[in-house]
Amino acid sequence: MLKLVAVVLILFLFSGREPQRLTETPVESSAIDLCEVGNSVFQDGETITYKLYYNWNFIWLAAGEVEFKVKTYPDFIKVSARGKTYPSYEWFFKVDDYFEAHLDKETLLPTLSIRDVHEGSYTRYDKVILDQKNHQATYYWGPDKSNTQSAQKVVSGCMHDILSVIYTLRNVNVGSWQVNQQLPVSIFLDKEAWNVGVTLVDKYEEKRIKGQGKAQTHHLEPQLISGNVFKEGDQMQIWVSADANHIPLMIESPVSVGSVKAVIKSWSRLKYPFELDNP
Structure with missing residues (x-):
């Protein structure tokens, strides 16, 4: 059965069973260090909600809907995402997923990752x-x-999870x-470390x-990994705001049966002013 909310939560997707080989990238990619990005984009209290189709x-x-939240503590930043199906959809499939990560304030690397x-x-x-x-990664899993x-596993010293990579990439100047x-990214998911990448299609x-208006965007295409959700050759498309906030505005992706779309519905406590032209 389709895991709808999980697909959208992984905006820059890293799910599946077999990693695909990264294509050759320009030299400039190596200059982007995702190990110590730092945060100049989001702030305490930021909340962004997406409507899922x-x-x-x-x-x-x-x-x-999926709601992303940011909460700042003295020693770390907590980012979380909760996705729920509407009651009217639950005759087909009911979802209630929660993701949480604790990020180092200086590097934005995760120290704790939770998926429920x-x-x-x-x-x-x-x-x-x-x-x-x-x-080192110490991980716990079960029903x-x-x-x-x-169990424990040796990992690279620059390992992300599915939430930390979203907030880290928002701090990268895609323009x-x-x-x-x-841009290659390393992520720990499902007891494994994966090497994947995201490509800039257009600036x-x-x-x-949908329902919001027009915006200047950067068009990204994450690498998808074929498995129980995606088929070989499937492509996901993401449009990110081309402003100082760098927030994903819309995501479209095929899945094993049908396709999914996430569209920004509401936002609050963004660090920088943000508005779209009239619909």
């Missing part, structure tokens, strides 16, 4: 403690928080990239955002 037999169904998934009859709990300095196994430039592209 699922296309089934040429019909777009409003399926649910409830999708139909399927449940899954994951907790990862990342020791970036000593290159729920009270019933887990644990300075070359078209077709690809300063005008895009109409």
Whole structure:
């Protein structure tokens, strides 16, 4: 069964079973250091909500919403995302997923990652403690928080999770990239480390955002990994605001059955002014 909210949460997707080989990238990519990016884009209290749609037999169904939040503490930044299906969609498939990450304030690298998934009859709990300095991941997994196994794995010293990479990439000046430039990213997910990439398709592209208006955007294409959600050759498209906030405005992607779309619905406490032209 399609894990709709999980697909959208992984905006720059890193799910599946077999990593694909990264294509050759321009030299400039190596100059972008995702190990110590720092934060100049988001602030305490930022909240962004997306409306999710699922296309089934040429019909777009409003399926649910995902809400992203930022909370700053003295020693770390907590970022979280909760995705839920609408009651009207739950006859088809019910989802209530929660993702959380604790980020180092200086580097934005994660020290803790939590995933608590409830999708139909399927449940899954994951907790990862990342020791970036000593290159070690201690991870716990099981059907729920009270019933887990644990293990350790040696990882690189610059390892992200699915939430940290979203907020880290928002702090990268995509507008300075070359078209077709690809940025490699390392991420820990499902007890494994993955090497994937995101490519710039176009810069300063005008895009109409459903229900919101027009915006100047940067058009990105994340690398997808074929598996139980995506088929070989599938492509995801992401349009990110070409302003100081760098927020994803719309995401479109095929999945194994049908396609999904996430469209920004509301936002508050952004660090910089943001508005779209009239719809």
